[in-house]
Amino acid sequence: MASASIDATLSAAIDADTSTEEILLAATNHDLDALRKLFRTYDAKVQDSDTGFSPLHAAIASCEPDEHVQDETGMNGEGDAINGHALSEQSALATVQLLFENGAIWNELDNNDDTPGCLALRLGLSKVYDAIVDAGVRAELLFSRLDDYELLPDEPVDGEDGTHDDDHHDDDDIIGFEPAPKRNEPLPRNTNGPVLTNPNVNSEDYLRSNLTYSADRLLDSDKNAVMMDWETEIMKISANKLCPKPGLRTMNVGFGMGIVDTMFLANSPAEHHIVEAHPQVIERMREKGWFEKPNVRIHQGKWQDVLPKLIAEGVELDAMYYDTYAEDYSDLKLFFDEYVIALLGTHGLFGFYNGLGADRQVCYDVYTKVVEFHLDEAGLDVEWMDIDVPDLAGRGEWEGVRRPYWANIKTYRLPTCKFLG
Ligand SMILES: C[S@@+](CC[C@H](N)C(=O)[O-])C[C@H]1O[C@@H](n2cnc3c(N)ncnc32)[C@H](O)[C@@H]1O
Incomplete structure (x- = not known):
């Protein structure tokens, strides 16, 4: 590979690492402004390489009270995640909603085999949990529509030439969804x-x-x-x-x-x-x-x-x-x-x-x-x-x-x- 091309590959990899870290950090801190800026260029489909945390996991985990860090009143207070204070469910909810609008995947697994919903349930964040269930329902209903659509192989749909418009088939382009075969597809038996x-x-x-x-x-x-x-x-x-x-x-x-x-x-x-x-x-x-x-x-x-x-x-x-x-x-x-x-x-x-x-x-x-x-x-x-x-x-x-x-x-x-x- 020519050196200019190696440089370009390396710089793209560094750029991706940096943006992943920035997105995860902003999600951890429920920093909506920072996230909005990042989402002008990137989407929320990133994962931490050590923990497997997606931005959804990060935003939810920040609501976990840290037993070792207490505020002046002696209670676990609200504050910023960086300083070890648990953040509020309300700001987590706003963050989670923004993440869903920007491609977050509802059933992504972290390295502990937990989805964001598993974390929200464990932490008793019922509003966040409900938002995840709603996003999951929307995602699965849309996937099911796409599956139905793919059952019609030769029917002219978009073009007069009898071919499908590829846009309809590319699951990756749909905000918040993974391609069907990779997702946890819950099934009857x-x-x-x-x-x-x-x-x-x-x-x-x-x-x-x-x-x-x-x-x-x-x-x-x-x-x-x-x-x-x-x-x-x-x-x-x-x-x-x-x-x-x-x-x-x-x-x-x-x-x-x-x-x-x-x-x-x-x-x-x-x-x-x-x-x-x-x-x-x-x-x-x-x-x-x-x-x-x-x-x-x-x-x-x-x-x-x-x-x-x-x-x-x-x-x-x-x-x-x-x-x-x-x-x-x-x-x-x-x-x-x-x-x-x-x-x-x-x-x-x-x-x-x-x-x-x-x-x-x-x-x-x-x-x-x-x-x-x-x-x-x-x-x-x-x-x-x-x-x-x-x-x-x-x-x-x-x-x-x-x-x-x-x-x-x-x-x-x-x-x-x-x-x-
Ligand atoms: C979970 S068991 C059913 C248990 C049953 N409800 C009972 O009370 O014992 C599933 C059964 O469905 C049968 N099965 C699987 N696919 C089938 C199909 N396409 N058509 C008919 N039977 C099928 C399996 O062989 C198996 O006996």
């Missing part, structure tokens, strides 16, 4: 662990993998929990809400350990459909006599292949439950956008396993709102029921499981949906 810890788990691999059944759990070949016995209470309440009286026509998608199906049958449906795609699970169903149970119709295969046939057959249902594994949020969305609407009668009820983003509270809160928004768009009204999650770690539930999928979330939000109006 892959928030059970696999996708965040092992992004290689996908539906196809899972459906070919070897499963292990034991008394209280079903594990995939990587020891990720597909289903666990502790979820029985959730399954029982879900089935009772969806099928509160005998004689209804019900469907469950994803058999797993058969817990929810057992609960449905306890309420004597007139017909109960089970859709299951994994050959080993189907084998298990055969061994346990599910194929001989009265009023039960088992459909072998992926719901994506099975349900169009049932629609063509004219099947109509009173209740549908969705709880699959290694599928993502877009699958759940497709399920209620297309299939719930086609198969459920006007007064029918729809429920799903709500593990969306359950690896941390802020993602769970964001995805509860995202799914509520999308359900509403699909013409479905959702009613949430809060259920206490037991102390799973304390009970040793995660022993032998690759990764806990309910981490620090104390309340399960159980959805029951019906058609609006």
